[in-house]
Amino acid sequence: MGQVCPTARVYSFEPAPPVFEILRANVARHGVQATLFNEGVSDRPGTAELTFYPSSSGMSSFHADLAEEQQVFRAILENQHRARMEGMDEVMAHMDELMEERFKSHLFACRLRPLSEVIREQGITRIDLLKVDVQKSELQVLAGIEDADWPKIRQVVLEVHDIDGGLDKAVSTLRARGFRVQAEQDDLYESSPIYNLYGTRDDLGRDDLAPTHPPQEIQP
Template identity: 40%
Template sequence: MNERVPGAEVSAVAMIALAPGFEVFCRNVGETHALYHEIFVEKCYEKACAGLSSSDVVFDVGANIGLTTLFLHRRCPGLQFHCFEPIPDVARVMRANLGRFGVDAKIVQAAVSDQAGTVRFQCYPNNTVMSSIFADKNEDRAISERYLANCGVDEDSIRYLLEGKFDAVEIECESVRLSDVIVREGVDRIDLLKIDVEKSEAHVLAGIDDEHWPLIRRVALEVHDVHGALNATIDKLASRGFSCEVSRSPLLEGTTLYDVLALRK
């Protein structure tokens, strides 16, 4: 489903203040504060947005409730967004947040993969940011445990904080290929392609046809380095004309998660 952002009317969700004058809709308060810290405090997309100009085109793949889009919108007003989020309740909150702040965005309520159709998606209602086609509750919980331990949280508190966070429900959702969206929407450039899709990043990249890679100026993605995924991703991007920089938040030390920023040479 692809639609323009309508007005921000949401029921059965909370509105919380993340900073003075910055209130957003959310479903999970703790999750939203953690996302805000990563995006607005640690500024994990600071380098990715350097050099963006008004009217540039951004694809936000794995947009969740829209905080990355809001960060980029606040840093560079006038950006044009295509935001992808498969979980209906989460997409509804994102739609409201982007409408509330007047963001120029098209929302695609779908998973992004290498095939168009439908997929079975494992959703963690109490931890939506880690939901995935390839969710594994034991692996995902281990990442969260390490993250909290790196934050200085003790073991008893970690057990309490993660109670119920990985109770999953399976949903069926539409899947789309990025190249199909590029053709359908008449996109002639992507100045930033942001990907945060919890182990599906290789499938997202595989859904870009050869003729569309030259349209992409930069890529910022999270990689789960399982079975050599990090090196494979770097090699894939290098073969498409990008130079890559790899980093990782200190709070994710000891996990399989890395951030890759790829800039066209």
């Protein structure tokens, strides 16, 4: 983001302390204009237990389910194998050992905050892109945005886990807020419940594509 749009103001959330330290070091090293929060985003203030997988941090979650995480990871590997990626024959031959190592976990008690609380605190008046990748907490993130703040959001990129109708709920929420919504699934995630949603406000016009002030991005 810093390379594509160096004037952007970025607000980024990372609840896992080990990953937060890496994020902070990278921001400092590359001079990105970012405000960082060592906390998670939800529908209400509080704390929650985060299951952190050091060897598979992208699957760390407040709603961890080892069987679900393993199913997604297995689907990714099988898709890579079908695509004939180099080295995958050897990987598949050691699937059980790989699964055991990748899903060794640590637990952290992490602070949670609603997004609207942060928007008020930081005096944010416009969000050009809201990017949400929170491993099964996406509906809670959306529920933490108050009515007065939705018009400030111009575009949304959302990873959704289609568990218990999560995909339909996320689509309905965005459409009710005036977004055009497109859902798709990457080839890598075929046979998994993971989808990407892209939301653009119906009233987004040409003038919005060239803002006169630095764009703002929030990344829970």
